[in-house]
Amino acid sequence: MLRSALIAAAVGVLLVGVPLLGLGAWTVTRQTESDLSRRAMVLQLLVAGSTAPLPELAGQVELLLGQGRNAGHLHARISSPDGVLDVGTAPTGQVIRRSVSQDDVMVAVDIERSVLNWEVAEFGLVILGLSLVAFGVATLSALWQARRLVEPLEVLADNADRLGRGESRLRPVSSGVAELDRVAEGLERSAASMTAALAAEREFASDASHQLRTPLTALSMRLEEIATSEEVDEVHEEARVALNQVERLTQVVDSLLARSRLQRRATVTSVNLGELLDQQVEEWTPAFRERRRRLVLHPLEKISVVATPGALSQVMATLVENSLQHGRGTVSITARRTGRSVVVEVTDEGEGVPPSLGSRIFERSVSSSGSTGLGLALARDLAEADGGRLELVRARPPVFAVFLSAVD
Incomplete structure (x- = not known):
């Protein structure tokens, strides 16, 4: 049960977590690209609408780049007839860049892709944490459910052993699980039937031994008389009496068998x-x-x-x-x-x-x-x-x- 719960949790994480991580990476990239385009437009309007020399606008450009999302990781390059202005740390690896060009003013704003990778990694850590929580909940739920089932199953196993040993007193089972309770009821019915059958067999054996002992003893005595007798007429007479006793013995056996069947029919x-x-x-x-x-x-x-x-x-x-x-x-x-x-x-x-x-x-x-x-x-x-x-x-x-x- 624990293995099944963990497999189910793993399948859920794979079906939900992996697509969610991909969606998060795509969302972060789209938001960053949109933010770079917006900042480039704002900077282009700032430069085009200002009469101050380009180097004097460095403070305002730095202020605009230091606000909002991804602050401190942005780099801007502004080119105009007055010259070129670089604000921020120039990226050294792969970058994402958005640029705007109008009225002889070109503004390019970029950011290193590693910054986005860190954001995606943080999002992945959140998903991983939630996955671990899901595994923990699944484990606890499986252990609780297993404990709920194992205890009545152990009692059922013990009851089955008792039934196999011929015992009729079974331990009570109340698991709250319909299937297990039906098994317990079936064992109880089997125990009751076995008890009744054993009682009937003991009674039958007792009656049979009691009713067969006397005619068998008499028949044995007759056979001894036949074995020791030397007179033919006497042997014939003893044999006739022995045959009568055999007939009575057969009737006793038939009566016992009929009684046994009647007892069996009482259970139908x-x-x-x-x-x-x-x-x-x-x-x-x-x-x-x-x-x-x-x-x-x-x-x-x-x-x-x-x-x-x-x-x-x-x-x-x-x-x-x-x-x-x-x-x-x-x-x-x-x-x-x-x-x-x-x-x-x-x-x-x-x-x-x-x-x-x-x-x-x-x-x-x-x-x-x-x-x-x-x-x-x-x-x-x-x-x-x-x-x-x-x-x-x-x-x-x-x-x-x-x-x-x-x-x-």
Whole structure:
């Protein structure tokens, strides 16, 4: 910030100070030339209107040259039939001269150019002083603004570290800068969501360990009985009981998973679908532009859906990235409302999903291009956790559809 302020001040000085210095030099020269012409005319009138010999007018000429601007630096040469009169110190270097000739009287008034150069230099020193003041003001302003931003940024960095360590208590931030305050609010929301998620996970783990311990213990005892029994009928009976226990254990696991999804659904909220899709297009357009492809969002009415914003964004990002990596041509995103549901479709102009994969494309470790195959599986899990669905509705050209619940 300090560097930017100094660069801005330097550019301002160059754009204003240099032209102003040139204008000052031109003004000083013009004023000096005008003053020399005026004095030459006055001296010519003095000599022409006087009947005294030319040497007797030296005092009056010296008096006229010693008044006003540039006094003490002027030299005059008067030529008439009576002779030549020099008043002032004759210049030795370059001069600026103005002369008047009339009625056999010629008057020339001159001044050394170095005198004008000194005036221009003084004007330049004034500009330099003002420039230094401008640099000083810019520096102080930049330091003040930097201090105003650095303190909340340090707090935000500390809050981000705390969030990474799993802490939920964050330091308050009130910077007065709208952008920084929005970042702080986002971290606070993330901390609250993380706290709720951790609490739910701990509760789920506690309930799972409690509900699974007893049937697992019983199943282990049955298996021990089978391992030590020598009677076939007894082995069959123990195996039947063990299978029943496995079924009950499966029901317990299904119940726990259903409960976990219900807890996840409790965190969903109303999401503006248009804003979320616009954000996805804005984020992915540069990547498509680099590959000379297009990402198009077709116009849609104002629709709100029931979902978790972060999860739905991840689902859409996965579909768009898949089309970028494995598809071809233009990628289109459309959304429409059908009754109480909303369907968001992502399609491209590529070859689509091979027939050998079909619906298995959503299974983990299943991929048509050598990737990990986790993306679509995770996207489907996220969609289902929010009460939606992710389906492949057409293989060639590929059309992936996300089914969501609309907000009435």
